[in-house]
Each structure stands twice: as C-alpha cells, then as structure tokens.
Amino acid sequence: MIAELGLAALWLAAALAALQLVAGGLAARQEDSELALLARPAAVVQGALCLFSFAMLVWLFARTDLSVKLVAMNSHSMKPMVFKLAGSWGNHEGSMLLWVTVMSAAGALIGFLERRLPERTMQATLAAQGFVALGFYAFLLFSSNPFERLPVPALEGNGLNPLLQDIGLAFHPPTLYLGYVGLSVAFSFVVGALLTRSVTPDFARAMRPWVLGAWIFLTIGITAGSYWAYYELGWGGWWFWDPVENASLMPWLAATALLHSASVLAARDALRTWTVMLGVVAFSMSMIGTFLVRSGILTSVHAFAVDPERGAFILALLMIYIGGALAVFGFRAGTVAEGERFALVSREGALVINNVMLSAILGVVLLGTLYPLLTEAVGVRVSVGPPYFDPAGAIFTLPMLLVMAAGPLLRWRRDRLERVKAPLIAAGLVALAVLVGVLAFAGPGVLPLLGLALGAGLAVASLLPLRGRKLTRLPLATWGMVVAHFGIAVALIGMASDSAFSEERLAALKIGDSAEIGSWRVTLAAVSPVAGPNWNAIEGVMLASYSGGIPVRLAPQARSFWTPPQETTESALETRWNGQLYAVLGKAADGERWQVRLWWKPFVTLIWFGGLLIAFGGVLALLGRLAQDLRRRTIARKGAARRAELSA
Amino acid sequence: MNSWRFFVPLAIFAAFLGVAAWQLTQPKDEFVHSAMVGKPIPAFAMRPATSDRPGLKLADLKDGKPKLLNIWASWCVPCAAEAPQLAALKAQGAPIVGVAIRDRPEDVAAFLARYGNPFDRIGADDLSELQLAIGSSGVPETFVVDGQGVIRYQHIGDIRKSHVPILLEKLAEAGE
Numbered sequence: 001m002i003a004e005l006g007l008a009a010l011w012l013a014a015a016l017a018a019l020q021l022v023a024g025g026l027a028a029r030q031e032d033s034e035l036a037l038l039a040r041p042a043a044v045v046q047g048a049l050c051l052f053s054f055a056m057l058v059w060l061f062a063r064t065d066l067s068v069k070l071v072a073m074n075s076h077s078m079k080p081m082v083f084k085l086a087g088s089w090g091n092h093e094g095s096m097l098l099w100v101t102v103m104s105a106a107g108a109l110i111g112f113l114e115r116r117l118p119e120r121t122m123q124a125t126l127a128a129q130g131f132v133a134l135g136f137y138a139f140l141l142f143s144s145n146p147f148e149r150l151p152v153p154a155l156e157g158n159g160l161n162p163l164l165q166d167i168g169l170a171f172h173p174p175t176l177y178l179g180y181v182g183l184s185v186a187f188s189f190v191v192g193a194l195l196t197r198s199v200t201p202d203f204a205r206a207m208r209p210w211v212l213g214a215w216i217f218l219t220i221g222i223t224a225g226s227y228w229a230y231y232e233l234g235w236g237g238w239w240f241w242d243p244v245e246n247a248s249l250m251p252w253l254a255a256t257a258l259l260h261s262a263s264v265l266a267a268r269d270a271l272r273t274w275t276v277m278l279g280v281v282a283f284s285m286s287m288i289g290t291f292l293v294r295s296g297i298l299t300s301v302h303a304f305a306v307d308p309e310r311g312a313f314i315l316a317l318l319m320i321y322i323g324g325a326l327a328v329f330g331f332r333a334g335t336v337a338e339g340e341r342f343a344l345v346s347r348e349g350a351l352v353i354n355n356v357m358l359s360a361i362l363g364v365v366l367l368g369t370l371y372p373l374l375t376e377a378v379g380v381r382v383s384v385g386p387p388y389f390d391p392a393g394a395i396f397t398l399p400m401l402l403v404m405a406a407g408p409l410l411r412w413r414r415d416r417l418e419r420v421k422a423p424l425i426a427a428g429l430v431a432l433a434v435l436v437g438v439l440a441f442a443g444p445g446v447l448p449l450l451g452l453a454l455g456a457g458l459a460v461a462s463l464l465p466l467r468g469r470k471l472t473r474l475p476l477a478t479w480g481m482v483v484a485h486f487g488i489a490v491a492l493i494g495m496a497s498d499s500a501f502s503e504e505r506l507a508a509l510k511i512g513d514s515a516e517i518g519s520w521r522v523t524l525a526a527v528s529p530v531a532g533p534n535w536n537a538i539e540g541v542m543l544a545s546y547s548g549g550i551p552v553r554l555a556p557q558a559r560s561f562w563t564p565p566q567e568t569t570e571s572a573l574e575t576r577w578n579g580q581l582y583a584v585l586g587k588a589a590d591g592e593r594w595q596v597r598l599w600w601k602p603f604v605t606l607i608w609f610g611g612l613l614i615a616f617g618g619v620l621a622l623l624g625r626l627a628q629d630l631r632r633r634t635i636a637r638k639g640a641a642r643r644a645e646l647s648a
Numbered sequence: 649m650n651s652w653r654f655f656v657p658l659a660i661f662a663a664f665l666g667v668a669a670w671q672l673t674q675p676k677d678e679f680v681h682s683a684m685v686g687k688p689i690p691a692f693a694m695r696p697a698t699s700d701r702p703g704l705k706l707a708d709l710k711d712g713k714p715k716l717l718n719i720w721a722s723w724c725v726p727c728a729a730e731a732p733q734l735a736a737l738k739a740q741g742a743p744i745v746g747v748a749i750r751d752r753p754e755d756v757a758a759f760l761a762r763y764g765n766p767f768d769r770i771g772a773d774d775l776s777e778l779q780l781a782i783g784s785s786g787v788p789e790t791f792v793v794d795g796q797g798v799i800r801y802q803h804i805g806d807i808r809k810s811h812v813p814i815l816l817e818k819l820a821e822a823g824e
Contacts, residue, residue, distance in 0.1 A: 277657065284661070291668070311672050319665055326658040333654040370664070373671055538775075560750060588775055 003068050006056030007147040009049045014137035016046035017130040024127025027120050028195040039126040040111040047108025054101040057146055061088040067153035070146050076157040086170030093146035100136040102181040116206045125192030132184055135317045143313050176221035176248055180286035182214025190279030191325055194332045199272045204265035209625055215255045216618035222248050223611030234569030234584045236599045241389045246369045247289030254282035257358040260351045270340045270348055273333050284322045343414040350407030357400035364392045394447055401454050405461030423464045431457030451496030459489035476624025484617025491610025497603040508593040518600030519547045520581055527594055535559045540585035556585040580604050684783040688798045692778050694771030697748035698756045704745055704771030712795040714822035716742050721749045722759035724787040730806035731763035738766035742819055746770040749779055749787055794822040
C-alpha cells in the first residue's frame with residue numbers, strides 16, 4: 001500500500017503542476033481570468049503531495065520492502081539504517097524524485113510567501129515552475145517510476161554502491177540537488193519576468209534569496225564532494241576535472257555571476273539583459289550537468305545511472321526548457337531596455353568585468369568537458385585534463401581575482417582609481433612579499449607561486465571594505481561579501497600550497513620498518529584483517545610521529561564489500577594545524593612487505609576551510625537580505641497604517 | 649528591436665543538442681578494457697585454491713598451448729551463472745585455468761562441487777594481485793592467453809551461450 005500511496009500522490013502532484021501551468025499561463029497572456037487565482041494554491045498543494053510521495057519512498061527504504069524494485073536493486077536488509085535512508089536518493093529514480101520534491105516544495109514556498117512581485121509576474125513564474133516540474137513528473141511516471149513493484153518480491157537486496165556507503169556521500173547529493181533546484185526557481189523567475197516584461201529591481205530582489213540559497217548549497221556540495229573524493233578515492237588529489245565534478249562546478253560559476261549581476265540590478269537597475277541571460281544559463285548548466293552524468297555519453301570515474309534511454313528523455317527536457325527559454329530570451333531581450341548607465345571605473349564596472357571573467361571560465365570548463373564529445377564526432381578519442389584546464393582557467397581567474405580585490409572598494413556609478421590606490425598598493429605589497437618569500441624558500445612552479453601571492457594579496461584586500469567603517473553598524477550582507485571573498489583567498493592559498501609543497505612517498509615496508517616524509521616518521525606496526533557490517537578489510541596500523549614527537553596511530557584499510565562485490569580504499573588522515581598526513585595501504589609487495597603510499601600536504605585543509613567560509617559568507621548575506629526585507633515590509637506596513645490614520 | 653545577437657545563445661545550444669543527440673545514438677562501450685591485451689603476463693606464482701587441483705604460475709601458461717584464463721570467485725553470483733558455458737567450452741576441448749579471487753579453500757571446494765569443475769589448475773589470488781596485474785576490473789572475466797603467456801583477448805562479465813563460439817574462435821586464433 002505504501003508504494004501505491006506514494007505513486008498516487010505523485011500522479012496528483014503532476015496533475016496540479018499541469019493546472020499551475022495553465023492557470024499561470026493565462027496570467028502571463030494578460031487575460032483576466034479567475035483560473036489564474038489558482039496558481040498559488042496549486043503550487044502549495046503540489047508541494048505537499050510531492051513531499052508526501054517522497055516520504056513514502058523513504059519509508060519503503062527504512063522497511064527494506066523488497067517487493068519494490070528500487071529497494072531490491074539498491075538496498076539490503078543488512079545495511080545500517082542511515083545508509084538505508086540515504087539509499088532512497090542514492091540512485092537514479094530516487095534522486096529524480098528528490099529533485100522534483102525540492103522543486104515543488106520551493107514552488108509551495110513561493111506561492112505561500114512571495115508578495116513583492118506584480119501578481120501577474122508571480123503567476124507567470126509559477127506557470128514556468130509548473131512547466132519545468134511537469135517534465136520531471138513525466139520522466140518519473142513514464143520512464144523511471146520509483147514505486148514499481150516486482151512481480152515476485154526479492155529474497156534479498158542488491159546493496160548500495162559501496163563507494164556511496166559513506167556518511168559524507170550520503171548527504172552530498174541532496175546538498176548539490178538543493179543547489180540545482182534552487183537555480184530552477186531562479187530560472188522560473190526569469191521566464192516569468194521575461195513573459196510579463198517586468199525585469200525590474202524588485203524582480204532581482206525577489207529572485208536573489210533563491211540564487212543565494214542555491215549558491216550556498218552548491219558551494220557546500222562542491223566543497224564536501226571534493227573532500228570526499230580526496231579521502232575516499234585514495235589518490236591524494238582533491239580535484240580531477242572529471243565531467244561529474246565539472247557538472248557541479250559549471251552551475252556554481254554561472255550562479256556566482258548571476259548573484260553579482262542580480263545585485264547590480266537590485267541596487268542600480270542596470271545589467272537587465274545580463275541578469276536574465278545568466279538566470280537561463282545557470283539552470284541550463286545544472287540540466288546539462290544532469291544530462292552528462294546520467295546519459296553515459298561521457299566516460300567518468302563516477303558517472304552513475306548511465307542509460308541512453310534516460311539520456312534521450314533528459315535531452316528532450318533540455319530541448320524544451322532551455323531551448324524554449326533561450327527562444328523567449330531571443331524574442332524578448334530586445335524589449336528589456338538596458339537600464340541605468342555607468343562608468344567603467346565603478347562598482348558596476350568591476351562587477352561586469354567579474355561577470356565576463358566568470359562566464360569565460362565557465363566557457364573554458366564547458367568546452368573542456370564537451371571537447372571529448374566533439375572530437376569523438378570526428379572519430380578521435382581524447383581526454384582533456386589538468387594540462388588544459390589549469391592554464392586556460394588561470395588566464396581568466398587571475399584578472400578576475402585582481403578585480404575582486406579592487407571592486408568592493410569602488411563606488412556605484414562612477415569613481416576614480418586614485419581614490420582606492422593606497423589600500424590596493426598595500427595589498428599588492430603583501431602579495432609581492434609572499435612572492436619573494438616563497439621564491440627565496442623554495443622554487444615551485446609558476447601557477448602555484450602566483451596563486452600563493454595572489455591569495456595573500458586578496459586575503460588582505462578582501463578585508464579592506466571594513467576599513468574606516470563602524471563594524472557594528474555594517475550591514476550583514478556586506479559582512480557576507482567580505483567573508484566569502486576572504487574564503488576565496490583562503491581556498492586559493494590552500495590549493496597553491498598543496499600543489500607547491502606536497503611531498504609524496506611510495507615505500508615497501510616490512511612490519512616494523514619506517515619511512516620518512518616531510519617532518520614525519522611513519523612506522524608500519526601491523527597488518528591485520530578486520531570485519532565490518534557488510535565488508536571485510538585488510539588494515540594497516542601505522543605509527544606516525546611529527547619531528548620525533550609522540551606517535552599517532554593511523555589505520556588505513558583496503559576494504560572488500562560483498563554485496564555487490566567491490567573494493568574501496570579507506571585512506572587514513574592525520575590533520576595538524578599546518579597540513580595533513582595522508583596514508584594509503586596498498587598491495588603486499590612480496591611475501592612480507594606492504595606497499596604504503598604517503599603524502600604530506602602542507603595547509604591542504606585550507607581548500608575546504610575556504611570553501612566553507614565562502615558558503616558561510618553566503619549564509620550571512622542571505623540572512624542580511626531577509627532581515628532587510630523584513631524591515632522594509634514592516635516600515636511599509638507602518639507607513640500605510642500611519643497614512644490611514646492621518647486620512648481618517 | 650529584435651536583434652539577431654539575442655539568438656546567438658539559442659544557436660549555440662542547438663549545436664550542442666545536435667552533437668549530444670548524435671552521440672546518444674552511438675553504441676557505447678561500457679567496459680573498461682585491459683591495456684594488457686597483446687602484452688605478456690608478468691611473472692606470478694599462486695598456491696592452489698583447492699586441494700584437488702594444482703596452483704598456477706606463469707610457466708604453466710607458457711607451455712606452448714593457448715588457454716582460457718578464467719577469473720572468478722565462489723562469492724560471485726554471475727560466476728555461478730556462467731558455469732554451464734565453461735563446462736561447454738571444456739567439452740569442446742578448450743583448456744581452462746582458473747584464478748580464485750579473495751576466496752577460502754572450503755568455499756572454492758563447495759562451489760566446484762555444486763557447479764562443476766572445468767579447471768585444469770586453480771590459483772588462489774588472495775589480494776587480487778594477478779587480477780590487477782592483468783588489468784581485470786571485476787569477476788568474472790575470461791582471458792584468452794596464447795602459448796607464450798601473451799594475452800590475446802579479454803572477455804568482461806559472465807560468459808553467455810552466444811559468447812562460447814567467439815571464445816573458441818579466439819582460442820583457435822591464439823594457437824596459430
């Protein structure tokens with residue numbers, strides 16, 4: 001019954017999405033119709049139904065109901081409960097249901113709360129949302145039904161991909177999804193505003209919290225995903241330019257650009273076309289990412305749910321939504337006047353340059369990701385890796401970082417560079433000092449060196465907007481910007497430090513042997529088999545001491561799962577304030593020796609710490625915006641009450 | 649003022665759709681093929697995986713006669729599914745040697761008692777060393793090895809009925 005209830009709720013939700021599309025669509029066509037009034041309630045009920053449907057799926061997974069195909073394929077009665085629950089979205093069908101659930105919940109929230117926009121624009125936005133959701137409902141109901149029953153219940157489940165049986169990864173996809181889906185909301189706002197020709201500062205203010213929210217989740221998702229790949233895959237790296245990684249990076253780049261351009265629109269009524277364009281592009285990137293990951297047209301180390309038929313379905317959705325939105329953009333963009341003018345040397349000017357650079361980086365990543373596809377069309381198989389992405393990305397990243405340092409110091413509309421010269425020179429001097437210091441100390445490559453210098457300079461520059469201001473009276477949104485920009489600098493220093501100073505050591509050790517790396521001395525104390533709930537492993541016990549200090553115990557494992565059979569590497573990490581020691585147990589080299597791989601990575605943790613700072617900056621900005629909004633509403637309400645009082 | 653430049657994004661997107669749609673219709677090779685095909689197997693020596701068959705070492709593969717090298721395990725469900733096909737190959741004169749991955753002697757014996765034993769020799773690969781060395785990514789997998797210990801062909805996944813003639817043909821080619 002549970003499965004049937006979930007499926008019925010899903011059908012009903014789909015019907016409501018259709019109603020929302022029709023009702024809101026009438027509003028967009030400027031027809032006065034009572035039906036248009038249904039758009040908001042339809043959105044709210046649709047959200048509730050979809051949430052109910054998803055809850056039913058989670059319940060099925062919690063009970064390990066093996067008569068449901070999805071549960072039998074992806075779960076196992078022996079699995080720990082938290083992974084059973086995570087199993088409900090750790091597969092294609094479940095993750096699609098999660099997507100549409102978050103999307104309809106967001107629609108419900110908009111229908112419930114949003115009062116800033118003209119009612120028509122609001123209804124058109126909900127129509128666009130219903131339209132996008134409808135495609136995903138169709139996908140679920142016709143091609144990937146998560147509630148499908150087996151003719152005969154299975155005796156035991158298939159398990160969950162062991163690589164995914166990791167607490168970090170169990171929550172990594174939902175985080176990214178919240179980001180992707182948040183961008184679909186921004187997309188609906190853009191389409192609604194285009195259709196009703198109301199690309200206004202109010203529209204930017206209404207859309208901004210959604211973009212910010214999506215961007216925060218994307219930032220956390222990417223940061224967590226990078227850390228997961230780093231400690232779980234056992235190769236010691238944190239970014240691989242893999243298509244699946246790029247699939248999450250591209251919407252982030254677009255969303256970052258959108259965030260900045262929406263701020264210009266909200267504050268100064270400029271950059272209307274840009275903002276609208278970026279709104280379409282940002283969501284396109286999350287859809288294209290989904291398509292690349294699910295369709296199997298690109299080979300990736302961790303692409304999942306690969307299926308050309310599903311790929312065709314997503315491609316059709318892409319064609320309808322993105323193609324449709326771009327066509328609307330083509331026809332309507334001309335009618336969206338450009339808005340206020342500004343000088344190149346101004347806050348707007350800096351934000352435009354930042355936007356262009358972010359778009360260029362996006363282009364570089366997109367081209368690199370799709371390049372193998374393009375060359376395969378002419379019969380050549382290639383893979384594009386760091387040798388392309390690193391320098392090509394750096395060409396645009398370096399000027400962007402420079403603008404990032406100067407931009408926040410500039411005034412809106414028009415400014416003079418002389419006014420901000422002194423603080424920038426100070427930041428530049430810091431960068432120069434780091435450059436000289438590192439050069440004197442060691443000789444790493446050009447890019448890491450530049451990264452370190454720029455990171456140090458940017459760290460100083462990002463704090464400059466605080467100079468001469470009363471810190472307690474500074475708006476929360478400004479704090480958010482400062483923290484996020486500082487986070488970029490911190491992450492950059494981490495990345496540069498990792499590639500400049502990392503040491504790697506591969507040793508074949510007998511029990512009792514030691515290897516030295518950096519200031520560490522690592523002794524292999526024992527190798528023994530251990531057993532877990534659904535795996536067994538060979539565990540190496542290592543004692544690592546830093547500069548002859550008290551040894552710490554590291555226990556990397558090579559695990560074998562048996563349902564389904566797969567092997568994973570559990571690296572062991574020892575984190576110190578100045579870096580991480582990373583140990584992996586390899587194969588037995590000859591009867592008595594074991595291969596041990598060690599890395600000493602100075603300040604590598606700054607990468608993820610910086611990522612979290614960036615996200616935290618986003619949270620501060622979001623809270624600031626929401627509080628500002630609340631204040632504005634209260635003032636408006638009081639003003640109205642006052643006027644009513646006076647006129648009475 | 650419908651400027652043509654506002655349609656540039658749509659044009660780029662249409663081009664992407666075209667390439668993606670064309671790609672989707674192309675047959676895809678899902679498997680990870682070993683880079684070792686055409687190369688000699690590196691030296692190895694394994695203890696017997698079960699008491700009634702000898703173990704396996706490189707010299708056994710270099711006796712001048714081509715063989716099938718079957719990578720399997722008693723805990724692997726598709727390995728049980730392919731057992732009838734291995735028996736059929738054996739019946740048609742194909743010499744088969746086995747490598748049991750991360751297995752226990754009693755489990756191996758129980759598996760062979762239940763599904764038949766087509767193997768002339770079975771080595772125990774307790775740490776997947778040989779498996780990794782010859783570029784096998786999972787169980788079951790079957791390699792055609794010529795009389796000099798050079799890998800000539802790799803079959804990934806369980807052997808179905810339709811694969812039997814192909815394997816026999818590859819085996820014959822390896823003997824030429």
